[in-house]
Amino acid sequence: xxxxxxxxxxxxxxxxxxxxxxxxxxxxxxxxxxxxxxxxxxxxxxxxxxxxxxxxxxxxxxxxxxxxxxxxxxxxxxxxxxxxxxxxxxxxxxxxxxxxxxxxxxxxxxxxxx
Amino acid sequence: xxxxxxxxxxxxxxxxxxxxxxxxxxxxxxxxxxxxxxxxxxxxxxxxxxxxxxxxxxxxxxxxxxxxxxxxxxxxxxxxxxxxxxxxxxxxxxxxxxxxxxxxxxxxxxxxxxx
Numbered sequence: 184x185x186x187x188x189x190x191x192x193x194x195x196x197x198x199x200x201x202x203x204x205x206x207x208x209x210x211x212x213x214x215x216x217x218x219x220x221x222x223x224x225x226x227x228x229x230x231x232x233x234x235x236x237x238x239x240x241x242x243x244x245x246x247x248x249x250x251x252x253x254x255x256x257x258x259x260x261x262x263x264x265x266x267x268x269x270x271x272x273x274x275x276x277x278x279x280x281x282x283x284x285x286x287x288x289x290x291x292x293x294x295x296x297x
Numbered sequence: 298x299x300x301x302x303x304x305x306x307x308x309x310x311x312x313x314x315x316x317x318x319x320x321x322x323x324x325x326x327x328x329x330x331x332x333x334x335x336x337x338x339x340x341x342x343x344x345x346x347x348x349x350x351x352x353x354x355x356x357x358x359x360x361x362x363x364x365x366x367x368x369x370x371x372x373x374x375x376x377x378x379x380x381x382x383x384x385x386x387x388x389x390x391x392x393x394x395x396x397x398x399x400x401x402x403x404x405x406x407x408x409x410x411x412x
Binding site: 218228274276278284288289290291 | 405
């Protein structure tokens, strides 16, 4: 398996623009997590899905952030409108809730909002 | 509430010296515990994990960790550090129930290795 695949790897956008980050979990994994990593706040869990259903979105910073998982093999994290303080590395991770509980991480998307 | 604390933000050790990275957790049930490593510009790679059984677990790259329930700790150790071990290390607890749940991370410890 290719692992968790995130795209794009790098994104530079202007303040106010919409940004969409994409994630393809490992095939067969039914839990998916979105994390944000910054120097100040470390790794923050934004939202996680189980069987394509959002379970806990309490980490989503504000209404500008939204996440979807239309099917078992794809998820998006959207920021609209983007702000400079959204600049961070965004990680997607997946796990099989019926198997070993470790999560596997993608390479991340480095977002820069100017 | 579930939480993970890594008391040391930054540690510097000499190559060949031993290493111990501390991790304390707060969780109401028996936790699933993990250590991940992150090299610059990379994602997180699992070093080792603890679910149950033997409290001393072995991982990749010569790392081991010991679960101590009485101290709510899961410290990571390596007897002899290599320059390639320089990275950021994250301790995490899996707050799982009913086959769902979230993975909560500590703030991370940055390891610098001196030649």
